[in-house]
Amino acid sequence: MAFATQCSRCGAQNQSGAFCAVCGAPLAAAPQQPQPPQQWPPQQPPQQQYPGVGQQPPQQPYYNADAAAAAQSSKAIIALVLGVLGFIMCGPFTTVPGIFLAKADLDAMKRGQLPPTNLQLAQIAYWMNIAISVLWLLAICAFFAFFGGLATLGGLGSLAR
């Protein structure tokens, strides 16, 4: 055991064992080549310990995702506004597009194309538009049922005369 076994994956010096104590890679052919291992670590650790390599790539997608979120969150906000408009006056004419707008946001978040920062907003917009659509459908049904019933009663009344 005079020489250390160098891990071929991470370059760590292992005194014993069949697996690297640092990264768990199997230590196989290294003992056959007792080359001076001092020259290898300066080359390999920079590949793994580069702070820039490890940190910068996550920053770029995150930044892009933020930009996408800024663009997409306005969609969820539009869906919310459509829902409120639908509740006040326009009914299903705005709430149904609102459902699809909010659903597009929710789908994008499920697919990972959008960070779930606006998940709650999109969910609120989605369910609010659905609820208002249902309310309006019920109101319309009640409206026609009421006046349809009146018309039927009126028709019966005129028949009775």
Ligand SMILES: [Zn+2]
């Ligand atoms: Zn290793």
